[in-house]
Amino acid sequence: MVNLTALTVVLLLGLFTAVSWSVHVPRKSNSLIHKDNACKLRSRTFVDCREKSLKTVPNETFPETTEKLDLSLNNLHKIYSYTFRTLVYLKWLDLSFNKINKLQSHAFANLHRLEYLNINSNEVILSDNTYSPQLFVPLTSLKVLHMEKNKCIKQTGESVFPRAVAALTNLRELYTDLTTYVSFTSEFTNLTKLTTISSSGWGLPNRKHAKQCCVKRMYNATFSPFRNIGIKHFRLAYSCLQEIQLDVFEPFHELESLELVGNQQLGLYWALQSLHGLQNQTIPVLSLKAANNFIRRRKRDFSLNIFSMRYLNTICVTALDMSENYIIMPRTAPFSRPDCLRHFDMSVHVTNPQRLIRKLMHDKTFPYLQFLNISTNTAVAHDTLSAQNFDTNSSFSFSVQSSKRLNLHTVDLSFLPMSCQFESHDFYALKVLNISGWNCTIATPPLFLNLVNVTHLSARRTKFNIGLMRHFEKGSLFRNMISLEEVDLSENELTSVPQDLFLTNHKLSSLILFNNKLTGLPMEVLKTINLVHLDLSSNVIEYLTQSEIEELEKQKQQRPGFNLKLISNPFVCDCENLVFLRWLNNTNLVVDFGPEFLCTTTNGQQEQITKFMKKYKNFSVSCVSRSWLKVGVGAIFAVVVSIFVILAYYRNRWNVHYWFYTNCRPSPDMLPTRQYDYDAFVCYNHNDYDWVYETLQPYLEEGAPELRLCLHHRDFEVGEVIQQNIVDAINSSRKVILVISNNFIKSTWGEYEIEMAGMRSVQEGRANVIICVLLEEVPVRDMPRTLMNLWHRVTFLVWPQNAHEQSLFRERLTSALE
Template sequence: MSNTRSFIAWIFIFKVGCSLCFPAENNIVINNSSSSLMGVPSNLPKQTEILDLSQNNISKIHIQDFASLQWLRSLNLSINRINNVANASFRFNRKLECLDLSRNELSNIECHFLNNIISLKYLDISYNRFLSLTLGKPFGFLKNLKYLGLGSREAIKLQKNDLKEISRNQLQEVSIGLKYLSEYELGTLLVLRTTKLHIVLPSAGTSALLSKVLHDAFTSSDTLKLSNIDCSQTCDNYINGFKALGNVRISTLLLEELTLSWLEFTSIIVPIWNTRIKNLSIMDVTLNNIRFSASQHSDRVLESLIIRRIGNSVFYANPSLVYDFVRKLKVENLTISNSNQLFLACPEQGNHFKFIDLTDNLITSDFFFQDCNSLNLLETLILQQNELHQFYKLSTMTQYMKSLKHLDASQNKLTLDEKTNCLWTNSLKKLNLSSNRLTDLIFTCLPSNLEVLDVEKNNINIVPQRVNNLEMLRELYLGSNKMVRLPECSNFRNLEILYVEGNSYHEPSSNFLQNCPRLTRLNAASNPFACTCYLRDFSRIKENTQVEMVGWPESYQCAYPVNLKGTLLKDLYLSEVMCNPVLLLLIILGSMTVLAVVMGLTCHFLDLPWYLRMIYQWTQVKRRVMKTDLQQLHENCVYHAFVSYSQQDSGWVKDQLLPYLEERENPFRICLHERHFIPGKGIIQNIISCIEESYKSIFILSTNFVQREWCHYELYFAQHRVLSEHSNNLILIVLEPIPQYMIPSKYYELKLLMAKKTYLEWPADKSKQRLFWANLQAAIGIKLTAATEETLL
């Protein structure tokens, strides 16, 4: 619900503590405050546990209004116009623990509606229009009551019998508004049994009336809170009342909402100081004029003094009197915060300061406590949220504080622009410098015996590799800086706690833990992790170490690459193969080797090289055929091809070659020496004539061929034609493998052709012969001129 936060804020004002009425996470909360309601809504969920109906216009509470809310625990009806609550309004709300009816129009304090609320712990009926504070009998049955708020906006009298109904109950806190008190019977407040008492003092009245109230208030509880000390008109009654204090019971006093001058302020404080009070807290003070004068002091040492929110209603103020007052204070623990105009001088010798908190003021480091050698007992100094600028001045301020262990200078404007020999006290153990403007140079200007260092929310990019004088450091807080790599633990051998959340770490390595043997807690959450192989070891850090990982696993997510954005590091999986280059290379080489072996075996068993070679030859022949210019052919070519072969291979020529070439739909004209040599003509002349009249010359190569001398002549003349015409008309067919050593050395032309010339191999496998004939047909298959075709026919 949108107003849940404001409702929770209301819950916090329950002075008994959060444990009584603060809603748990699973409570059903209904917030209908400031909704202009004229009555209690009738459609409230029956499971409602926390209900806020404050700041509306409700005037009456009826019996049936809350009858269905059996689980109701907290009910806020404050700031309405309620003038009547039916007697049995809460009889069904057995679990009701917190009820706020303050600032309404109730006039009858008998409160019979309380009869059935046996679990009630918190009850506030203050600032109504009661004509007296005589509590009714129902208050006597509230055995679990811990907090009670009383008071009226009408003039009332207060007598002993008024509070007798709660005199048997041990309460934690009672708050009574006596702002309009007209008469008081001495001893009335003494009937209360409470740990803490809050009195809103009368705004007017005689000194005697105020003295009686203060007398009883200071002797009725352990902790007393007094508010509404308004000296705008006169302060004599308050001053006289505090001066009249004798033996007091309380040990802790809280003063709130004071409006007075500095002289009146000190006149009230000094009498209180002289009592047995140990702890004094003063809040919301307004100094309303410029009547400053020398202050009185007490020799008694106070355990603690807290002053918060001091302001001036006038522009001018004399700081020297404030200096004098603070310098002479005898107190062990001093807190002055939210003053915004505080100037604090060095205390006198012999002071008892052990703790000083000066949060949220206007202190600068230029002169504050410089050369102050009187704070020998000071152990803790808190300077949060001030105007400190020079880090070097901060260090010199501490050089005489021989007992200082903890210094907090966070939320200032500290800078350090150059390396400096800082003058720290040797006793300092804990230093908080978070939320400043410090850079990497801060590590050159730190005290030597530090055990805890907080430099979160600065401008630190890196921790230098060599950091001196920090061997005692146990806790280091570096969150929300600009660091891109983790600090070297070798610089901090005793480090136990390291916070580096909210930086710019992309791929932190877990190897730094090897130099941090004592590390027990690590916070590296909310960094932009790049989930690559470099991050793999870090993503397993929770599994491989006993170090406590703060924020794990929900705050450790991948930012890069995009496909892994939002992935938790604990769920990140990167295989060993991806992240090990040597292993990946071995796998690739092994795979390639296996693939090569498999391909080799496949080629061997399937004759794949032969098929590839034959296909290559076919494509090459086709390419040459496409480039051939038919006009360059000899016009006297009458044969498609001349075939040269050994007589021993004539069987293959006549049974395989000639039938395929001559017995087809478009037959080739083949020239053979035994058919076309002209009788009476010389053999060499016949060979030359046949070769010149044939477009192609086919040579059937075999061991028989190389042993036939005339075959060599035919090949010689055919090669000579090729060279002279720059043609490519030789076709070599190898019937069987011919080793080079079987070719006679005198046939070197044949060796050259066998080495350079692409040839066709006759396959014994019939399944491969179709590809052989296709290649041969492509090699021969160029049509002759039309005239030549007619001659052939």
């Protein structure tokens, strides 16, 4: 019994000791991790040692469960053997941005689970002699290796790429520098899972060791060990490449992307010739960006032709980037595989861009193209447009019409010498459009006529401040763009926004009016149904009125996500703006409010609004004594002025009406004569179908003289957008007959037809274009605004019930149609 009791006590003491030890060790480890100037334990498996000025790896402080370790941005010089021997679960290790110049042969021992290793931006010499053959042997699970931006030595002959990398049999992605005359040995055939090789950045100026770690020549045998390996992505960017043989990429049979970016010393011509070994392949992504800049400095542009494109033309490319290359577009597009292209970037430095536009849109050179960018960069555009001073004659415009529509989804034509008189009928699939930098001082509504599916529109620096005010009726500019979600009208010198500009754009959620000349909120635009983001930064707003503040709060309640940007406006801190300043300091509606918000005080000094509000109470008291005097004087002055204006208007009201009538409509004599397809377009509601087809149509088309009518059911083009059918019918008919009934005035299409007919009447300056037929009595209070505007200006005929009066009605209708 005693022995049993003693055995029980011993077991309990042993259990207690084991539990104490298991609890004690992690606490000791955690305390080391959390001490000052040491690593931080972000989670149970992540240790963060960034920017701790470490000179050695504090491996004794790491929990054994660590899976992710970040040692970047320290002062490590060497990684000794067995440094990470206890971290058997480590999967992610970052040693970048240190001063490492030595990796001992067993530096990564025991890291069998490591999948990601980054030794970027150190001083490890990229040489086969530097990397021990045993260095990477333990890394049996490594998939991604970053070893760029290290150190190279000057070479005079061929250099073997470190063969230690060949031991990484599970490696998928290799990011590395390439030496001047690089070659890969036969050991690299072991990298059977490698899919990505990338080398970039050393050709840029101000890079340390750039001349040594920068490949100059690549030969046909350079990548021969990868012939039977499925390399899918190859990138060589901003190198010193000067010579490349024709079949250097021939071993890459399964390429999905090839990027030869910024190889300025090679030139675009030789970059195109290097595609010889890839003939008849399908390569989804091909980038030859910025390969021709050095030729520009010699004042020679590169001309695409059949000879220079002979190898590219055999390759099926889905996304092609040839931007920043100073390319002259030939009259005939030198592409023989246009059926493959979906994404085409020719932005920046394209000579004769109008040729490319005509080929793409008018001749349908690329029938399946979805993304097109032929924009010019802002810096170049600024110089060009400054010299032209937005001269109308410097822009070109043309109309694009074809029975075959384009499949373009995204088009960037920004900062080209284009005019807003541009018209196209092929953009039904378009969703994103950028026309920034166009000359829109003279613009026409057909610019956006068919863009019914566009969701994002950018029109920065387009001189819309002139085009909007001069050339558009209310709400006509974006009327058909019913899918708009975001509009950018920045840098247009807008002093106001027409209240009906976005009348039909019910999906609009973001409006950017950055860097204009607005002095307050565009109140009518603010009420757009789905607007949640309004950017008014860098305008000339000194303060917001009480009514504007109340409207903002109202919109915030209706749409909880609503927000506003107001930074960089010349706010004023004085007695008149106290309500605004208090609201600005307290609201969370202005998302960019902070110390950067400045205001001008009464003594002319600028001060942070946040600091000004700290002395708000004392300042508000000093304003009270002056407020009553200003209010009284202002009220008396306003009453006197109002009485004077009312009396002046009352005495001269008929003269004012006459002046507007005679000066605000065009003269009919100024309009050219034209031939019409129809004598009249009949606008009616479908509920009045029987009267139109049984009474009106037989009388006018079968009587004497015989007239030709345009009717919805019979003459509208099948498959065309309804709005476009209505506009085409009105424009192709000599007269417009509006069949007015209670059903008609309640119809949305009826109101649209009335408005379009009214617009036609105003444009021609002839009220007799429109004939209104009243089928039944319509209460005046129920008439839409558009019909009320026509009430006293056009011919109204009432359809009588007895036969005798119906005969007289027909005579009057025939006379009105003459």
